[in-house]
Amino acid sequence: MKAFETFHPIVLFSFFVAAISLSMFFMHPIYLAITIFSAISLNIALRRQLFFKDWKLYVPLFFLMAIINPLISHNGQLVLLYINGNALTVEAIMYGIAIATMIVAVMLWFSCYNVVMTSDKFIYLFGKVSPALSLTLSISLRLVPRFRHQLTQIVQAQKVIGMDYTTGSLWHRIKCTMRILSILITWALDNAIDTADSMKARGYGIKKRTAFSLFFFERRDGFVLAIIILLFVSNFAASFIGTTTFYFYPTFGAVKWDIGSILFYSSYFALLSIPLAIEIKGALKWRSLKSTM
Amino acid sequence: MQKNMRLIISLIVILVLIPLTLYAGITIFADRKYYFISIVIIFLACVPFFLSFERRKPQPREIVVIAVMSAISVAGRALFIVTPGFKPVAAITAITGFSLGAEAGFLTGAISALVSNMFFGQGPWTPFQMFMWGMIGFIAGLLGKTGIMHKKIPLILFGLFAGVFFSFGMDIWGTVSMYGVFNWKAYTLALTSAVPFMIIYAVSNVIFLLLLERPIREKLERIKNKYGILQ
Numbered sequence: 001m002k003a004f005e006t007f008h009p010i011v012l013f014s015f016f017v018a019a020i021s022l023s024m025f026f027m028h029p030i031y032l033a034i035t036i037f038s039a040i041s042l043n044i045a046l047r048r049q050l051f052f053k054d055w056k057l058y059v060p061l062f063f064l065m066a067i068i069n070p071l072i073s074h075n076g077q078l079v080l081l082y083i084n085g086n087a088l089t090v091e092a093i094m095y096g097i098a099i100a101t102m103i104v105a106v107m108l109w110f111s112c113y114n115v116v117m118t119s120d121k122f123i124y125l126f127g128k129v130s131p132a133l134s135l136t137l138s139i140s141l142r143l144v145p146r147f148r149h150q151l152t153q154i155v156q157a158q159k160v161i162g163m164d165y166t167t168g169s170l171w172h173r174i175k176c177t178m179r180i181l182s183i184l185i186t187w188a189l190d191n192a193i194d195t196a197d198s199m200k201a202r203g204y205g206i207k208k209r210t211a212f213s214l215f216f217f218e219r220r221d222g223f224v225l226a227i228i229i230l231l232f233v234s235n236f237a238a239s240f241i242g243t244t245t246f247y248f249y250p251t252f253g254a255v256k257w258d259i260g261s262i263l264f265y266s267s268y269f270a271l272l273s274i275p276l277a278i279e280i281k282g283a284l285k286w287r288s289l290k291s292t293m
Numbered sequence: 294m295q296k297n298m299r300l301i302i303s304l305i306v307i308l309v310l311i312p313l314t315l316y317a318g319i320t321i322f323a324d325r326k327y328y329f330i331s332i333v334i335i336f337l338a339c340v341p342f343f344l345s346f347e348r349r350k351p352q353p354r355e356i357v358v359i360a361v362m363s364a365i366s367v368a369g370r371a372l373f374i375v376t377p378g379f380k381p382v383a384a385i386t387a388i389t390g391f392s393l394g395a396e397a398g399f400l401t402g403a404i405s406a407l408v409s410n411m412f413f414g415q416g417p418w419t420p421f422q423m424f425m426w427g428m429i430g431f432i433a434g435l436l437g438k439t440g441i442m443h444k445k446i447p448l449i450l451f452g453l454f455a456g457v458f459f460s461f462g463m464d465i466w467g468t469v470s471m472y473g474v475f476n477w478k479a480y481t482l483a484l485t486s487a488v489p490f491m492i493i494y495a496v497s498n499v500i501f502l503l504l505l506e507r508p509i510r511e512k513l514e515r516i517k518n519k520y521g522i523l524q
Contacts, residue, residue, distance in 0.1 A: 021329070025329055068468075073472070103471065106416075110416045113415060114414045119411045131347070132346060133347060135356055139357060140359075140364045141411060143360060143364035144367050147368045178505075182512075185509060188361045188365065189361060192357040192358055195357050196353040196354040196356070196358075199357075200354075
């Protein structure tokens with residue numbers, strides 16, 4: 001029932017590039033509120049239980065990062081108190097909280113990215129830009145589970161001949177582990193040459209590489225991509241004009257509430273809530289289909 | 294000709310693109326965007342290596358050997374998942390660099406980072422990891438030409454250096470550029486918080502280098518001589 005995932009990889013990738021780079025960029029309180037709100041809601045929509053488990057990590061991280069800034073920065077005019085002659089200022093505390101919000105938001109966006117952009121989509125996208133590199137990447141990605149499988153086989157075979165790496169003295173264990181690793185590497189390298197020769201025999205490098213994929217660029221992909229680009233450009237323009245700048249030092253700047261600024265704020269919100277809107281639309285459609293059944 | 298290509302691309306990136314990013318960072322986005330700019334610069338710094346690899350149309354044998362070495366270091370990282378920081382990735386990358394050269398070293402490190410994060414989760418640390426492990430492989434490749442890297446003392450020194458280097462990029466640069474405060478207090482705070490990791494990185498590098506250098510080198514040399522690749 002995940003609607004956003006079904007879009008073309010280029011749409012997904014552009015969204016995350018836009019969301020993550022803009023989130024890293026804007027330190028304006030309104031923009032931070034928008035990005036953390038959207039990131040949390042998309043996380044809940046995509047990951048549910050997993051997200052609630054992650055809180056144990058994010059909350060301490062948030063506070064840890066928030067307290068570092070007042071320790072190293074003593075700028076600002078609103079002094080709370082002096083510690084060893086160094087000022088503890090409201091500005092430094094707020095800036096620490098702003099940085100912590102930004103980093104947590106970026107990490108939340110990345111955890112959505114990890115759910116949505118699976119490795120096959122990434123390799124599909126970069127296969128066009130950089131074929132040799134993405135081939136290396138995909139071979140490597142495939143080899144990891146294969147090595148793990150081979151590793152269990154080697155371990156079992158070694159156990160039978162008395163080279164059990166889980167028992168014996170420390171030196172014995174290290175010796176057995178090294179032996180297992182060494183067998184794996186020999187096997188892997190010789191296998192690799194076989195693979196390479198087989199690739200060459202089948203004509204690798206003669207013509208352009210083709211790739212099997214199930215991704216089609218449909219009209220809805222074009223539509224969403226156009227919206228993402230449009231909103232990204234408008235946010236870029238906002239940062240050029242200065243709507244997104246907010247000063248913490250020497251003291252807080254003012255948050256603007258004129259029509260133009262509110263429009264820019266809403267364009268940022270619109271950009272970041274695209275996946276959530278798609279998810280909600282998908283869920284509603286599913287519900288209405290179920291009720292008519 | 295291939296070497297020139299990389300030189301030209303590197304020069305363009307180092308002399309034009311990186312200063313341009315810095316200039317844009319200072320003038321247009323005046324308000325402490327060091328973290329974002331660092332990530333962009335790190336990403337740009339990886340581009341010349343990838344581009345030159347792409348442009349010289351590598352043979353399948355080279356591609357597969359690099360893929361195998363990256364996969365081994367990723368599997369090693371997965372094997373040591375319970376010990377934070379204590380990972381064989383840098384050591385395996387360095388050994389690949391010693392035997393197969395600077396370019397293969399860089400690619401092994403960078404691809405190990407990218408692939409292992411596909412298993413463990415991508416984050417803003419991915420470009421830093423790619424560049425740091427890549428550079429460890431690259432420097433190892435340059436040092437490998439001297440022919441002394443199979444001796445114990447150079448290996449220990451290199452392991453310590455790689456640990457400090459990696460920690461500098463990942464922890465110190467990461468924290469300082471995140472807060473954008475450049476004073477001694479910030480450096481000392483970042484350094485003290487990074488020191489435990491630095492020690493773990495360095496110790497694990499030394500241990501893995503000493504244990505793995507000879508067996509992996511022999512195997513890579515054998516493959517190199519037997520099939521005549523990456524000479």
